[in-house]
Amino acid sequence: MLGAAISAINATKDLMPIDLAKSILGTVVNILTVAQLVIKNKSNFQAIVDMCETIRDILESATQGATKDDLQGYLGCASSRLNKSVGHINSDVESSKEPRFLHRLFSVTIDRDWIATWEKDLDKALMLFRTEAITGIAIRVDRLALGPKGNTHRTNNIQ
Numbered sequence: 385m386l387g388a389a390i391s392a393i394n395a396t397k398d399l400m401p402i403d404l405a406k407s408i409l410g411t412v413v414n415i416l417t418v419a420q421l422v423i424k425n426k427s428n429f430q431a432i433v434d435m436c437e438t439i440r441d442i443l444e445s446a447t448q449g450a451t452k453d454d455l456q457g458y459l460g461c462a463s464s465r466l467n468k469s470v471g472h473i474n475s476d477v478e479s480s481k482e483p484r485f486l487h488r489l490f491s492v493t494i495d496r497d498w499i500a501t502w503e504k505d506l507d508k509a510l511m512l513f514r515t516e517a518i519t520g521i522a523i524r525v526d527r528l529a530l531g532p533k534g535n536t537h538r539t540n541n542i543q
Contacts, residue, residue, distance in 0.1 A: 469509030
């Protein structure tokens with residue numbers, strides 16, 4: 385389960401035209417790699433795996449044909465926020481690698497609690513990313529519809 389997701393995300397990361405998107409996917413791969421090594425109850429991690437694959441899919445479609453100039457607008461803001469959220473979760477996951485005897489005794493319960501928290505955090509980050517991306521696309525489409533000079537008269541208005 386985790387190995388296949390890691391391979392797919394790594395393959396997509398290598399094809400990304402935007403460095404920030406590559407960085408986000410690299411962090412996502414690290415989250416899954418650490419989980420693969422540390423988390424005992426991996427079946428509880430399926431929702432996180434699904435969200436990481438969703439991040440891959442969204443970044444792949446959002447950056448297809450994108451240039452560095454596109455990062456100055458909505459895509460850059462949304463990607464930066466997603467990067468920050470994924471980085472925060474990665475820090476939490478990395479800290480779970482620290483060997484603590486008592487922690488390992490109760491790790492199944494702790495893992496479940498951490499996984500639930502990470503799942504909520506990723507869900508919020510994905511919702512925000514999608515909202516910002518959709519809003520940015522809508523603004524861009526509206527600007528294109530207005531024409532090159534920001535004409536306030538739409539070309540398809542019926543008088």
